[in-house]
Amino acid sequence: MVSKLIALEAYPHLKDLDFRILRGVELNMRHHRWVPLEDIARFARTDVETASHRLGKLDSWELVRRRSDIGYIGYQLTIHGYDVLAIRAFSRKGIIEAISTTQIGVGKEADVYAAVTPGGKRVAVKFNRIGRTSFTRIKLYRRDFMDKRHISWLYISRLVAQREYDALQLLSPVARVPRPIGWNRHAIVMEFINGVELADLREGELSREDAEGILDMVLDEYERIVEFGVVHSDMSEFNIVITEDHDILIIDWPQYLPTAYPESIEYLKRDITVLLNSFRRRWRVEKDFNEVWNRFYNAWTRSRGG
Ligand SMILES: Nc1ncnc2c1ncn2[C@@H]1O[C@H](COP(=O)(O)OP(=O)(O)O)[C@@H](O)[C@H]1O
Numbered sequence: 001m002v003s004k005l006i007a008l009e010a011y012p013h014l015k016d017l018d019f020r021i022l023r024g025v026e027l028n029m030r031h032h033r034w035v036p037l038e039d040i041a042r043f044a045r046t047d048v049e050t051a052s053h054r055l056g057k058l059d060s061w062e063l064v065r066r067r068s069d070i071g072y073i074g075y076q077l078t079i080h081g082y083d084v085l086a087i088r089a090f091s092r093k094g095i096i097e098a099i100s101t102t103q104i105g106v107g108k109e110a111d112v113y114a115a116v117t118p119g120g121k122r123v124a125v126k127f128n129r130i131g132r133t134s135f136t137r138i139k140l141y142r143r144d145f146m147d148k149r150h151i152s153w154l155y156i157s158r159l160v161a162q163r164e165y166d167a168l169q170l171l172s173p174v175a176r177v178p179r180p181i182g183w184n185r186h187a188i189v190m191e192f193i194n195g196v197e198l199a200d201l202r203e204g205e206l207s208r209e210d211a212e213g214i215l216d217m218v219l220d221e222y223e224r225i226v227e228f229g230v231v232h233s234d235m236s237e238f239n240i241v242i243t244e245d246h247d248i249l250i251i252d253w254p255q256y257l258p259t260a261y262p263e264s265i266e267y268l269k270r271d272i273t274v275l276l277n278s279f280r281r282r283w284r285v286e287k288d289f290n291e292v293w294n295r296f297y298n299a300w301t302r303s304r305g306g
C-alpha cells in the first residue's frame with residue numbers, strides 16, 4: 001500500500017505561527033492526551049482566538065485532531081503533524097532541501113521517501129509508523145518503559161528512530177548498511193540505496209546458483225556483524241537489498257539487540273531460520289541449519305568475550 005506524504009500538501013501553506021502551534025501541541029502531549037486550547041495559545045504566544053483559527057486550518061490538513069466532548073477543547077498531533085515537524089527540522093539544519101511526495105519504500109512499520117540535500121545528493125527519509133514488533137523488542141531493551149504509565153506513540157516512534165540511527169552509526173563503518181545522515185523525532189535520513197529488495201525478485205529473475213551466492217554473502221556479512229556484537233532480530237528477504245553492482249546491504253535496524261543481552265541468542269536463531277527457510281522455499285538453496293548455526297553461535301559467543 002503506497003501512501004502519499006500528506007504532510008507535504010500542507011507544508012507550503014504553513015506560517016511560523018503554525019509551526020509554533022504544532023510545537024505547542026507536541027510538547028504538551030507529554031502531560032495531556034488532549035492538549036487544552038489555552039495551553040497551545042500560550043505556548044505559541046498568541047491569543048486563543050487566533051490559535052483556534054489556525055488549529056482549524058491545521059485540522060483540515062490533518063496535522064492535528066480536535067475534541068470538544070471532554071469538558072474543554074483539546075487537540076492532538078497526528079502522525080502527519082509529527083512528519084511536518086521532522087521535515088521542518090531537517091530543512092532548518094540543512095540536511096534536506098526537498099522531499100518527494102511519492103513513496104519509495106513500503107515496509108511493515110515505516111514509510112520511506114526520496115529527498116535531496118542542499119548539495120544535490122539523493123537521500124532516503126524513513127518515517128516510523130510505530131508497530132507492535134519493534135515495541136516488544138524495545139520493551140526488552142528499555143525496561144524503564146515498563147514503568148511509564150502514559151506511553152505515547154510520539155515517544156515510542158521517536159525512540160525507534162533513535163535506535164535505528166544509533167545502529168546505523170555503530171555499524172556503517174564496519175558493515176554494509178545504509179550510512180546515516182540525520183535523525184529527528186520519528187524520522188531518520190540516510191544514504192539512498194539504489195537497488196532491489198530481495199523479496200521483490202521473482203522466481204525467474206535469480207538462478208539457484210546466483211541465489212546461493214547471495215545467501216553466502218548475506219551469511220558472511222551477518223556473521224561479521226554478530227561477531228562485532230549486534231543481532232538484527234528482523235532479518236528477512238524484505239530487509240536485504242541487492243545493489244546494481246551485485247553487492248548486498250542489510251537494512252531496517254531499529255529492533256537490533258546487542259549480543260551482550262542473553263535474549264539476543266533467541267532472536268539470532270530466528271533470524272537464521274527465517275533466512276535459510278526463505279532461500280530454500282524460493283530458490284531451492286539447501287543449507288544445513290546446524291552447520292550454519294554453529295558458525296553463528298560461535299560468532300555470538302566470541303562477541304561476548306567467550
Ligand atoms: N536507504 C534506503 N534507500 C532506498 N530505499 C530504502 C532505504 N531504506 C529503506 N528503503 C526502502 O523502504 C522499505 C522499508 O524500509 P525498512 O527500513 O525495511 O522499514 P520497515 O520497518 O517499514 O520494513 C525497504 O524495504 C526499502 O524498499
Ligand SMILES: [Mg+2]
Pocket residue numbers: 107108238239252
Ligand atoms: Mg523492512
